[in-house]
Amino acid sequence: AQSVTQLDSxxxxxxxxxxxxxxNYSSSVSVYLFWYVQYPNQGLQLLLKYLSGSTLVKGIxxxxxxxxxSQTSFHLRKPSVHISDTAExxxxxxxxxxxxxxxxxxxxLTVIP
Amino acid sequence: xxxxxxxxxYLIKTRGQQVTLSCSPISGHRSVSWYQxxxxxxxQFLFEYFSETQRNKxxxxxxxxxxxxxxxxxxxxxxxxxxxxxxxxxxxSSLAVGQLNTEAFFGQGTRLTVV
Numbered sequence: 001a002q003s004v005t006q007l008d009s010x011x012x013x014x015x016x017x018x019x020x021x022x023x024n025y026s027s028s029v030s031v032y033l034f035w036y037v038q039y040p041n042q043g044l045q046l047l048l049k050y051l052s053g054s055t056l057v058k059g060i061x062x063x064x065x066x067x068x069x070s071q072t073s074f075h076l077r078k079p080s081v082h083i084s085d086t087a088e089x090x091x092x093x094x095x096x097x098x099x100x101x102x103x104x105x106x107x108x109l110t111v112i113p
Numbered sequence: 114x115x116x117x118x119x120x121x122x123y124l125i126k127t128r129g130q131q132v133t134l135s136c137s138p139i140s141g142h143r144s145v146s147w148y149q150x151x152x153x154x155x156x157q158f159l160f161e162y163f164s165e166t167q168r169n170k171x172x173x174x175x176x177x178x179x180x181x182x183x184x185x186x187x188x189x190x191x192x193x194x195x196x197x198x199x200x201x202x203x204x205x206s207s208l209a210v211g212q213l214n215t216e217a218f219f220g221q222g223t224r225l226t227v228v
Binding site: 092103 | 171222
């Protein structure tokens with residue numbers, strides 16, 4: 001079975017400061033890793049994904065994440081956050097058998113002006 | 114192209130009633146999956162359909178059911194509603210199943226409130 005742990009439920013950060021949102025996963029098989037963002041009253045939007053290849057993945061809006069197999073982590077980073085980055089961020093895993101995603105509990109990022 | 118469309122956006126029902134939610138995937142997408150999002154339980158997988166067949170099912174009671182039509186549109190039904198069924202129900206569509214680079218696109222969700 002797969003599970004995802006997002007270590008921080010809330011992360012406040014000042015505008016233009018760097019941020020890291022942590023995600024750890026556990027799985028007995030190879031998985032694919034994703035980060036989604038959710039704005040209030042909206043669905044989920046894909047930020048980035050790791051399927052294979054380079055462990056450093058770049059996504060939209062200046063976000064990037066690094067897949068670390070030995071530490072079973074997939075932390076999300078942004079060097080300089082903007083007010084518009086305030087949202088809920090979800091880490092997710094799936095096997096290559098369909099769209100059955102296992103989501104973490106989410107991290108609420110608040111960017112302070 | 115149009116994204117994933119979920120209707121209605123908001124719904125209020127009474128305990129004991131039943132409800133049907135609709136999801137129209139992106140044109141050409143054949144896989145549709147449903148998720149329940151609540152503050153307490155987070156995002157939980159309900160079920161997934163591909164080519165009108167249910168492929169996977171999450172750990173939900175039999176009151177939750179779904180189907181997919183030949184045009185890939187999907188509906189989910191919840192019977193005998195309980196207060197705890199109040200949630201945001203999200204639908205996701207993707208091009209195919211079991212292929213690398215398959216990306217799931219989510220709709221805006223249906224907010225169901227049971228009173």
